[in-house]
Amino acid sequence: MYKNIKVEAEHNCGIYCLFSNIDDRIYIGSSKDIQYRLNYHFKKLISNNHTNSHLQNFINKYSIKNLDYKILENCLEKELISREQYYIDNNKNLFNISKIAGKVEMNEETKNKLHYSMKGKPPHKNTIEAVKISSKNRIYTSETRKIRSENMKRIRKESNNYNFKGERNNNSKLKDYQVFEILELLNTKIKQTEIAKIYNVSKYCISLIKNNKSYKHIERCSNQ
Numbered sequence: 475m476y477k478n479i480k481v482e483a484e485h486n487c488g489i490y491c492l493f494s495n496i497d498d499r500i501y502i503g504s505s506k507d508i509q510y511r512l513n514y515h516f517k518k519l520i521s522n523n524h525t526n527s528h529l530q531n532f533i534n535k536y537s538i539k540n541l542d543y544k545i546l547e548n549c550l551e552k553e554l555i556s557r558e559q560y561y562i563d564n565n566k567n568l569f570n571i572s573k574i575a576g577k578v579e580m581n582e583e584t585k586n587k588l589h590y591s592m593k594g595k596p597p598h599k600n601t602i603e604a605v606k607i608s609s610k611n612r613i614y615t616s617e618t619r620k621i622r623s624e625n626m627k628r629i630r631k632e633s634n635n636y637n638f639k640g641e642r643n644n645n646s647k648l649k650d651y652q653v654f655e656i657l658e659l660l661n662t663k664i665k666q667t668e669i670a671k672i673y674n675v676s677k678y679c680i681s682l683i684k685n686n687k688s689y690k691h692i693e694r695c696s697n698q
Contacts, residue, residue, distance in 0.1 A: 488548035501569035
C-alpha cells in the first residue's frame with residue numbers, strides 16, 4: 475500500500491521515474507520538488523483522478539502495488555528539461571503521453587476531470603511561488619513602466635480623497651496594488667482561474683478587470 479514518500483533535501487531536484495513491476499513500461503518526469511511530485515502522482519492514481527490516462531488505466535487494471543518509483547539522477551533546476559528529454563529519448567515503452575519534456579498533453583475528458591477536481595481548492599504553494607517569480611522577473615516596456623509610475627503617483631496623491639473607487643470602496647475585495655499585479659499576470663500564460671484562486675476572488679472578478687469593466691480608475695497598458 476502507498477505511503478507518504480520522503481526524499482532527502484539534497485536529492486529532491488532531478489529526474490525520476492514511475493515503473494511497472496509487471497512489464498517494462500516507464501514514466502519519466504522531472505521536478506525541483508521530487509517528494510511533492512511523487513506523492514502527487516500516487517495520490518491522484520489512488521483516487522482515480524490522474525491526468526495521465528496511460529498510468530491511470532494501468533493502476534485500475536493492476537493496482538497501485540504494481541507501480542514503483544526511483545530517482546534516476548539529481549541535477550540543477552536549469553537542467554531539468556534537457557535531462558528529462560534525454561531519458562525520454564532513450565526509453566521506448568513509455569507511459570508518457572507527450573514525448574516532449576515539459577509539455578503536458580491531455581484530451582478533453584482529462585481536462586474536464588482535472589478542472590472539477592481542482593474546483594474550490596487553493597493553489598499549491600509551488601504554484602503561488604512560480605507566479606511571484608514570473609512577475610518579479612518580468613521585463614517591462616517603457617510604456618508599461620511609465621503607466622505604472624503615473625498610476626502609483628496618482629494613487630498616493632489622491633489616497634485621502636479617492637471618490638470611493640477601488641480599495642477606498644468598502645465593498646472592494648482587492649487593493650489597488652493587487653489589481654496592478656493581476657493586470658501583469660493576465661499578460662502571462664497563467665489562467666484566470668488560477669489568478670482568481672491566488673487572490674481569493676471569483677474568475678468573474680478577474681474577467682471584469684481584464685475587460686476594464688471594474689477598477690477602471692487604474693489605467694491599462696495598450697496590450698491589456
